[in-house]
Amino acid sequence: MILGMSDELERLEAEVREFQANADLDFVDARRLSTVVNSLQGTLSQVVHRAKVRGDHLLAGQSACTRVASTCQITPTAAADRLCVGEQLESMPKVAQALSSGEVGYQAASVICHLQKHVAELEVHIDEEMWIDNARRFSIKDLSGIAASTWHAVNPEGFCLDVEENFERRQLFISETAGMYRVDGWLDPEAGAALKSAVEALAKPLGADDARTPRQRRADALTELTYHAMEAGTMPRRNGVRPHINVNTTIEGLKGELGAAAS
Incomplete structure (x- = not known):
């Protein structure tokens, strides 16, 4: 049986390699290709869930999520999503069929599966046909x-508990490396939406000659926001001094003399 499954996977791998080698990408139907990819994501989700049920991760001394993340080369968040989808599809055959046929995409199926997982705590089963229709319309x-x-509406206590847990995950990292600063972190929905709105307001192209990429414009917008806050004079003082930037230079540097030390 295992040999048969291996043969089927080898045939799939061969078909994919042939497609990638011979397909004229200028004429590939993106919608049809996406349907295939989405369907396979659903299959992958079912595969990793069944591996979890078998306890494959225990043999490696890992959590199921860590095992999937490592095996599939994805983030732990993506791994948890695949495990959830795989588990819920087993009890939602209509959603599984809709995903397999391309009637709904993987992300829509994921939304439906996570909802079912949440309401299942109260032994509620969602109306699959209604949610498939929602996925098509929205x-x-x-x-x-x-x-x-x-x-x-169904489980307000569970919803609020999840919101609180997400809030506790908030964190921000700022590190300096190779002459640049790296900023990374997680914000709660309200803070994230506020930051996104403020950055987007300042990240618009400055005319047709603005050659900055969207990422560069967002970085410049965040910098501008920071300077606005510092220059407003409303930030709290620390040791009697408001937040500011020190710039060290030399007289030669200010004059722009050749060979002067960098500022």
Whole structure:
């Protein structure tokens, strides 16, 4: 049986290699290709869930999420998502079929599966056909909003507990390396939305000649926001001094003389 499954996977790998080698990408139907990829993501989710049920991760001395992240070369968050989808698809055959046929995409199926996982705590089973229809009609963003509202209506205590747990995950890292600063972290939904709105307001192109990439514009916008806050004079003092930047230079550097030390 294992040999047969191995043969099937080898045939799939061969078909993919042939497609990638011979397909004219200028004429590939992106929608059809996406349907195939989404369907395989659903299959992968079911595969890793069954591996978890078998306890494969225990043999490696790892959690199921860590095992999937390592095996599939994805983040722990993505691994947890695949495990959730794989588990819930087993009890939602209509959603599984819709994902397999391309009627809904993987992200939409993921939203539905996570909702089912949340409401299952109260032994509630969602209407699969209704949610498949929702997935066809709404964007992923809107579908996620509807799912969140449904979860809150069905299980407000569970919803609020999850919100509190997410809030506790907030963190921000600022590190200096190779002459640059790296900023990374997690914000709660309200703070994230506020920051996103402020950055986007300042990240618009400055005319047709603005050659900055979107990422560069966002970085410049965050810098501008920081300077606005510092120059407003409203930030708290530390040791009697408001936040400021020290710039060290030399007389030669200010004059721009050749060979002067960098500022």
